Amino acid sequence: MKKVLVTGGAGYIGSHTVVALVEAGYEPIIVDNFYNASPKVIDRLELITKKKIKCYNVDCCDASKLDEVFKEVKPHAVIHFAGYKAVGESVSKPLMYYDNNLTSLLKVLECMVKYEVKNLVFSSSATVYGDPKSVPIYEDFPLHVTNPYGRTKLMIEEILTDFAKVNPDFRIALLRYFNPIGAHESHLIGEDPNGIPNNLVPYITQVCIGKLAKLRVFGNDYKTHDGTGVRDYIHVCDLALGHVLTLKRLDEVTDSLYIYNLGTGKGSSVLDVLHTMEKVVGHPIAHEIVARRPGDIDACYASPEKAFKELGFKAKYDLYDMCKSAWEFQENNPDGIK
Ligand SMILES: NC(=O)c1ccc[n+]([C@@H]2O[C@H](COP(=O)([O-])OP(=O)(O)OC[C@H]3O[C@@H](n4cnc5c(N)ncnc54)[C@H](O)[C@@H]3O)[C@@H](O)[C@H]2O)c1
Numbered sequence: 286m287k288k289v290l291v292t293g294g295a296g297y298i299g300s301h302t303v304v305a306l307v308e309a310g311y312e313p314i315i316v317d318n319f320y321n322a323s324p325k326v327i328d329r330l331e332l333i334t335k336k337k338i339k340c341y342n343v344d345c346c347d348a349s350k351l352d353e354v355f356k357e358v359k360p361h362a363v364i365h366f367a368g369y370k371a372v373g374e375s376v377s378k379p380l381m382y383y384d385n386n387l388t389s390l391l392k393v394l395e396c397m398v399k400y401e402v403k404n405l406v407f408s409s410s411a412t413v414y415g416d417p418k419s420v421p422i423y424e425d426f427p428l429h430v431t432n433p434y435g436r437t438k439l440m441i442e443e444i445l446t447d448f449a450k451v452n453p454d455f456r457i458a459l460l461r462y463f464n465p466i467g468a469h470e471s472h473l474i475g476e477d478p479n480g481i482p483n484n485l486v487p488y489i490t491q492v493c494i495g496k497l498a499k500l501r502v503f504g505n506d507y508k509t510h511d512g513t514g515v516r517d518y519i520h521v522c523d524l525a526l527g528h529v530l531t532l533k534r535l536d537e538v539t540d541s542l543y544i545y546n547l548g549t550g551k552g553s554s555v556l557d558v559l560h561t562m563e564k565v566v567g568h569p570i571a572h573e574i575v576a577r578r579p580g581d582i583d584a585c586y587a588s589p590e591k592a593f594k595e596l597g598f599k600a601k602y603d604l605y606d607m608c609k610s611a612w613e614f615q616e617n618n619p620d621g622i623k
Contacts, residue, residue, distance in 0.1 A: 330474065352397075362406070375433040414428060424544045500573075518604060
């Protein structure tokens with residue numbers, strides 16, 4: 286059974302990917318410092334998979350501890366999810382973001398070189414496209430970032446591109462995720478943010494359970510079908526499967542660097558999401574229109590063609606499924622994963 290080291294594997298996307306890896310016959314091993322995840326996630330992963338999930342409580346920036354993990358595990362591949370991800374926080378604490386996101390990647394890469402682990406999947410983001418010249422967005426569009434979080438993703442893409450050029454025996458995939466939402470059908474794992482959610486769907490579900498008063502919709506004068514911002518929402522379980530397909534692909538290919546968008550190719554507005562969630566919960570959801578947020582763009586959705594052609598990746602869940610699973614996770618875990 287191929288061992289896959291999953292850094293940040295207790296987090297939102299990482300935990301769903303661990304389930305998908307087990308289902309596909311891999312042995313995932315988690316490295317997480319639980320900065321943004323509950324240790325209880327591991328128990329829940331064991332309940333879902335009915336397997337013992339090995340997990341190291343290690344900070345990926347800690348070179349000597351990470352070295353011990355690699356020495357002990359000798360993985361076949363690494364999926365590097367570990368990192369900080371809140372755009373607003375990255376603006377107020379840029380050094381914290383550059384330090385954690387860049388250092389963790391560099392330490393992982395150094396261990397991969399030392400222990401000859403040659404397959405890497407990296408969590409990049411659609412944020413590297415900035416304000417795209419048109420939609421859908423193709424992988425060869427120009428890249429432009431507007432905040433420290435986005436810059437860490439772009440810098441890492443550049444580091445890995447430089448590295449791949451001189452390490453032709455490595456196989457590296459940069460996955461540019463669009464907007465993951467939803468939760469595993471068990472309702473045992475899902476998006477479980479600390480404090481007030483930064484993302485739309487957990488914000489709405491917290492309004493629905495009465496933790497937050499109302500949703501603020503930032504701007505209704507964008508150039509979109511209803512004036513609110515359009516994004517490409519993808520079910521986190523579809524996204525998780527994208528990682529399994531990517532790992533399989535890396536075992537077959539000969540080039541050292543691959544880039545894929547992981548999205549659905551469909552754009553939904555803030556109001557589309559809100560109205561879909563209203564159908565799921567069966568009642569209107571309190572909201573108000575407020576001013577635009579600086580830096581927000583009209584529309585952002587993927588061309589999923591390359592991932593379909595080369596990975597066989599196609600998202601199967603629609604917006605209703607995504608909202609329903611997010612709501613069921615919230616209802617079953619009103620105070621998060623405790
Ligand atoms: N969720 C999104 O909307 C989204 C979109 C695009 C890209 N991404 C990227 O995907 C990755 C996973 O995102 P997520 O939504 O699952 O985030 P998350 O915060 O739920 O998961 C990240 C995990 O990494 C861990 N972590 C952070 N720094 C660490 C370190 N130095 N050492 C060990 N563990 C560490 C955290 O404790 C957490 O469990 C991130 O790199 C994020 O930037 C996320």
